[in-house]
Amino acid sequence: MQPSDLSTVEQRGCHGGTHGVYRHASAATGCEMTFSVFRPAGIERPPVLFYLSGLTCTWENATTKAGAQRYAAEHGIALVFPDTSPRGDDIADDDGWQLGQGAGFYLDATEKPWAPHFAMERYCAHELPDMVCEAFGFDTGRMGLTGHSMGGHGALTLAMRHPDRFRSVSGMAAIVAPSRVEWGQGALAAYLGDDPQAWAEHDACALVASRGWRHDILLDQGLADGFYAGLRPEWFAAACAEAKVPLTLRLHADYDHSYYFVQSVIGDHITWHAERLK
Amino acid sequence: MQPSDLSTVEQRGCHGGTHGVYRHASAATGCEMTFSVFRPAGIERPPVLFYLSGLTCTWENATTKAGAQRYAAEHGIALVFPDTSPRGDDIADDDGWQLGQGAGFYLDATEKPWAPHFAMERYCAHELPDMVCEAFGFDTGRMGLTGHSMGGHGALTLAMRHPDRFRSVSGMAAIVAPSRVEWGQGALAAYLGDDPQAWAEHDACALVASRGWRHDILLDQGLADGFYAGLRPEWFAAACAEAKVPLTLRLHADYDHSYYFVQSVIGDHITWHAERLK
Numbered sequence: 001m002q003p004s005d006l007s008t009v010e011q012r013g014c015h016g017g018t019h020g021v022y023r024h025a026s027a028a029t030g031c032e033m034t035f036s037v038f039r040p041a042g043i044e045r046p047p048v049l050f051y052l053s054g055l056t057c058t059w060e061n062a063t064t065k066a067g068a069q070r071y072a073a074e075h076g077i078a079l080v081f082p083d084t085s086p087r088g089d090d091i092a093d094d095d096g097w098q099l100g101q102g103a104g105f106y107l108d109a110t111e112k113p114w115a116p117h118f119a120m121e122r123y124c125a126h127e128l129p130d131m132v133c134e135a136f137g138f139d140t141g142r143m144g145l146t147g148h149s150m151g152g153h154g155a156l157t158l159a160m161r162h163p164d165r166f167r168s169v170s171g172m173a174a175i176v177a178p179s180r181v182e183w184g185q186g187a188l189a190a191y192l193g194d195d196p197q198a199w200a201e202h203d204a205c206a207l208v209a210s211r212g213w214r215h216d217i218l219l220d221q222g223l224a225d226g227f228y229a230g231l232r233p234e235w236f237a238a239a240c241a242e243a244k245v246p247l248t249l250r251l252h253a254d255y256d257h258s259y260y261f262v263q264s265v266i267g268d269h270i271t272w273h274a275e276r277l278k
Numbered sequence: 279m280q281p282s283d284l285s286t287v288e289q290r291g292c293h294g295g296t297h298g299v300y301r302h303a304s305a306a307t308g309c310e311m312t313f314s315v316f317r318p319a320g321i322e323r324p325p326v327l328f329y330l331s332g333l334t335c336t337w338e339n340a341t342t343k344a345g346a347q348r349y350a351a352e353h354g355i356a357l358v359f360p361d362t363s364p365r366g367d368d369i370a371d372d373d374g375w376q377l378g379q380g381a382g383f384y385l386d387a388t389e390k391p392w393a394p395h396f397a398m399e400r401y402c403a404h405e406l407p408d409m410v411c412e413a414f415g416f417d418t419g420r421m422g423l424t425g426h427s428m429g430g431h432g433a434l435t436l437a438m439r440h441p442d443r444f445r446s447v448s449g450m451a452a453i454v455a456p457s458r459v460e461w462g463q464g465a466l467a468a469y470l471g472d473d474p475q476a477w478a479e480h481d482a483c484a485l486v487a488s489r490g491w492r493h494d495i496l497l498d499q500g501l502a503d504g505f506y507a508g509l510r511p512e513w514f515a516a517a518c519a520e521a522k523v524p525l526t527l528r529l530h531a532d533y534d535h536s537y538y539f540v541q542s543v544i545g546d547h548i549t550w551h552a553e554r555l556k
Contacts, residue, residue, distance in 0.1 A: 216531070223522040234516035237527060241512050244501040246531040249515060253494070253524040 006135055009034065015073035016041040021059070024131065028123040029086035030116060035128065036063045038072055038079040039136055047142035047277035048078040048133065049168075049270065052124065052158075054149030056102045059083050062148065065259040071267045075274035078138050082124055084150070086117040099187050105178070106154030107202045109191040118191060124154065125162045144168035144273040148262050149227070150175055152219075153184070156204035156236075160211045168276035170218035170269045171204075173225055173257055176236040179203040183230035205239040216246035218272045220265045222255025284413055287312065293351035294319040299337070302409065306401035307364035308394060313406065314341045316350055316357040317414055325420035325555035326356040326411065327446075327548065330402065330436075332427030334380045337361050340426065343537040349545045353552035356416050360402055362428070364395040377465050383456070384432030385480045387469035396469060402432065403440045422446035422551040426540050427505070428453055430497075431462070434482035434514075438489050446554035448496035448547045449482075451503055451535055454514040457481040461508035483517040494524035496550045498543045500533025 011020035017040040026033040036059045040046055049072070051062050059081040062068065072079045085091075085104030092113035094100035104120035133140045145166050147155035152174020159169035178184020179199040192198040200206035217240065221233045233249055240247040255261040289298035295318040304311040314337045318324055327350070329340050337359040340346065350357045363369075363382030370391035372378035382398035411418045423444050425433035430452020437447035456462020457477040470476040478484035495518065499511045511527055518525040533539040 221519075223519065223524065228519070232519075234512055234519050237515045237529065238512035240529055241499075241501065241506070241510075244531065245529075246501065247527070247529040249525075249527045249529075251515065251518055251523075251525040251527075253522065 006131070014038060015069050017069075017073055019069065026086075026123055026127060028119045028127045031086045031088050031091060033083055033086070033123065035059045035083060036081045037132060037136060038069045040073050040076045040078060043076040045137055045139045046076055046078045047144070047274070048080060048129075048138040049144045049146060049273045049277075050080045050082065050124065050129070050155075052082065052106060052145065052147030052151030052154035053084050054147070054151050055084070056097050057084050057151075058102070061259065062262070065263065066266050067263040068266050068270060071270035075270055077270065077274050077277065078136065080128070080132050082128055085120060091117050098183065099190055103150065103187060105150060105184075105187050105191060105202070106158055107191060110198070111191060111193050114191050120154070121158060121161070125158050125165055129165065142167060142277040144277055146170045146172070146269050146273065147174065148172045149257065152176070153178060153204060156217070157202050157207055160204070160207040160213055161201070163211075163214065168215060168273045169213070170272055172220045172262055172265060172269065173222060173227070173231060174204065174219060174233070174236075175231060176204040176219075177232055179206065180235070181230040181232065183227070205235050208236070208239045208243045208245050212243050213245045215276065216248065218248045218269060220250045220252065220269070222252050222257065222261045224254050225257045225261075227257050284409070292316060293347050295347075295351055297347060304364075304401055304405060306397045306405045309364045309366050309369060311361055311364070311401070313337045313361060314359045315410060315414060316347045318351050318354045318356060321354040323415055323417045324354055324356045325422065325552070326358060326407075326416040327422045327424060327551045327555075328358045328360065328402065328407070328433075330360065330384060330423065330425030330429030330432035331362050332425070332429050333362070334375050335362050335429070336380070339537065340540070343541065344544050345541045346544050346548060349548035353548055355548065355552045355555065356414065358406070358410050360406055363398060369395050376461065377468050381428065381465060383428060383462075383465050383469060383480070384436055385469055388476070389469060389471050392469050398432070399436065399439070403436050403443055407443065420445060420555040422555055424448045424450070424547050424551065425452065426450045427535065430454070431456060431482060434495070435480050435485055438482070438485040438491055439479070441489075441492065446493060446551045447491070448550055450498045450540055450543060450547065451500060451505070451509060452482065452497060452511070453509060454482040454497075455510055457484065458513070459508040459510065461505070483513050486514070486517045486521045486523050490521050491523045493554065494526065496526045496547060498528045498530065498547070500530050500535065500539045502532050503535045503539075505535050
């Protein structure tokens with residue numbers, strides 16, 4: 001994939017830097033993919049933070065509603081907002097919002113009809129980082145992952161599965177145990193089949209036990225989150241404690257699962273990553 | 279108890295303020311009690327943070343090893359370091375270090391031979407705060423509690439049992455579930471008898487469920503802590519989540535149970551309390 005394969009959908013100034021939306025033909029997903037990028041001003045080879053979004057989202061939700069660019073500009077860190085799945089009329093889909101388009105779960109599906117297009121792990125951990133770092137001059141040695149809900153699951157699992165690629169990781173209202181909650185079990189079964197070992201390879205609580213993480217992790221959770229029963233950050237705290245992985249877990253009063261929550265904590269996450277990607 | 283009943287053991291300058299060690303005849307414990315106080319300079323009616331110490335400690339361990347005075351001076355907050363139990367030749371004791379003198383568990387014992395002298399709840403929640411605030415001009419409306427190990431248990435349980443007295447609370451390597459771990463069960467049985475309901479009234483996990491806490495809580499824990507099996511901060515995270523009590527739990531790599539850990543995080547705790555007692 002060459003940078004020249006990128007087409008610019010839109011591009012404009014933002015917090016002294018540049019914000020753009022781009023499209024390209026993805027080899028991983030076998031379809032056109034759209035994503036957005038914030039580039040801070042005046043930084044040679046900045047570190048880059050990938051923000052993975054939740055169920056039903058595209059690149060656009062966090063791009064427009066998280067308020068992240070302001071903090072990224074302050075810290076001199078680039079932001080990339082990928083889509084959450086392959087998309088298109090010839091891509092498989094489901095009537096529910098927890099499977100199919102908008103619900104890629106950041107893994108490479110092995111089961112039909114989702115394989116081979118649903119390959120969001122290869123896309124987010126390899127193809128997209130390689131391409132954007134080459135196209136925009138970001139530092140591939142200083143990449144971090146964060147995300148919200150299903151995107152928090154993606155951030156945690158991709159970081160632990162690709163520690164050679166990502167140096168910092170955090171999550172907001174993350175799905176940390178998809179193999180143990182109804183919310184994730186349907187998707188894991190559809191994408192990966194019935195093998196529990198395959199599920200454990202995409203479950204943050206299981207991965208922190210099996211692979212660990214050599215740095216520290218930040219996890220934020222609202223206590224008024226209507227999806228709490230499917231999130232259970234205390235399970236992740238127990239897994240981190242058992243694996244001796246440093247964790248900062250913040251349980252916040254009042255916040256729900258929305259972007260009002262994300263915009264309230266995103267500044268702390270960007271500061272967290274900026275400090276670790278210095 | 280009048281301030282004039284205080285006798286000064288020693289007193290000297292410290293970080294621009296004053297550090298002193300004092301003795302008094304306690305009505306609550308029926309014996310002489312010793313404690314230390316740091317007073318910041320130039321603050322009229324400062325807020326005050328009580329630091330409760332762990333098993334085997336006196337007022338002296340944290341006073342001399344936590345490095346807390348520097349941060350208290352910066353934030354203009356007073357510090358009080360109580361002893362961990364009644365003491366004296368005529369006070370009951372035990373051969374083990376988890377019961378008796380040095381192991382008061384911040385509760386009022388109902389069982390002989392510990393009752394009536396072992397009344398550390400009345401002492402730390404009422405008699406001592408009232409006396410030091412009157413003697414030194416601290417603000418009784420802005421009192422916080424922190425502590426280490428058994429002292430973290432004391433801070434959490436006394437705050438939740440006396441929310442009219444304490445406005446902020448934090449813990450370091452705190453015993454959060456003494457009724458469920460061997461470390462606490464022996465002491466609770468000795469001091470309170472065999473009634474599990476009585477134990478639950480002095481167990482932070484049980485109290486956060488039964489009484490809650492209207493503010494947020496900070497809890498720090500080292501992952502190299504040899505006593506981890508008796509601490510289990512993830513249980514407290516689960517209880518806070520269930521009760522919708524805001525919590526920041528930080529699991530730190532490498533730190534053990536010692537004052538090398540306490541001195542590493544005490545600054546964050548004093549900042550936390552200072553912000554909440556403003």
